[in-house]
Amino acid sequence: NTTLTFLGLESSCDDTAAAVVRHTPGSCPEILSSVVMGQSELHADFGGVVPEIAARAHAERLDLCVEQALKKAALTLREIDGIAVTAGPGLIGGVLSAVMCAKGLSIGTGLPMVGINHLAGHALTPTLTDDLEFPYLMLLVSGGHCQFLIVRGVDDFSRLGGTIDDAPGEAFDKTAKLLGLGQPGGPAVEACAMSGDAAQIPLPRPLLDRPDCDMSFSGLKTALLRARDLLVAKHGGLREVDRANLCAAFQQAVTDVLAEKSRRALKLYLSENPTHPAFAVAGGVAANKRVRALLETVSAEFDVRFTAPPLALCTDNAAMIAWAGLQRYRSGARDDMTLSARPRWPL
């Protein structure tokens, strides 16, 4: 029943991150620092994250991240109560970097260590910034994941459905690549879509004919490629206006699918939890303004409270890992030197 201060480490994809979170029972958690070092410039020439380059950069930068996070929090390791580390799922070299760093810190200081599922970090983020109570429905939508979860507690999740192929963030990234835009694709496509007209390019809305909460985004990418090639053939190149229309159409198709499947997930969720009408979104794609706006509209249709964490906490960060670790530690979780990095780890 005391105040706890946790250091979090995250390096499962292409962001190296460290953060310090403090919590006293009965009050709001406090993010004392959150340092995120991105790697987009390292992967820019390759059109996607190169695992070996990512792992090497994580290994080089983690110490510096930890140092900066402690400095910004004005704390030393002595004032930390425990270390939380993403132990998967993710690119194995990256996950290993943070797990090794956490083990080193734990051995060196004697501090307890808790391994955290990256997805649980995202799924619990809304409780870091909002006075949201369990249970709630969560749409986790990022570069690697897309699923509806009922979140009942810090270690109690059930999956209602999700993508059967690509994640929407991955589809945004591939779309950016197809259209000659920079990485990460999400923000680039969103910016380009601003001046476009979605109605000019008909794209499919995959799996809406199925009543469940499953989604598919890989067909959308293929349809977009075909539409692009038709336009290129017609005009002898990709005109700015066509690029903007393609971006707008793609973004609208993804948003429509997420919105319609959210309606179905909300129906399922509310039939089980009628007294807790809450819907939260997290993951990198939740940074998309159009996605947020439509999910807000859907929540209003169902008279459900809608929450989305601030943008900086939607994308990968270590504050969410520190927060998940702190809470799991409070409920008794501990890991030792046998903690292993897991490339796959379903919630």
Ligand code: KG4
């Ligand atoms: O959660 P995240 O930082 O990493 C994981 O995948 O775990 O999400 C990154 C993904 C990338 O695919 C990126 O393109 C996408 O989120 N993203 C966006 C936006 N900002 C980031 N997608 C659409 N619109 C955005 N504004």
Ligand code: ZN
């Ligand atoms: Zn993530």
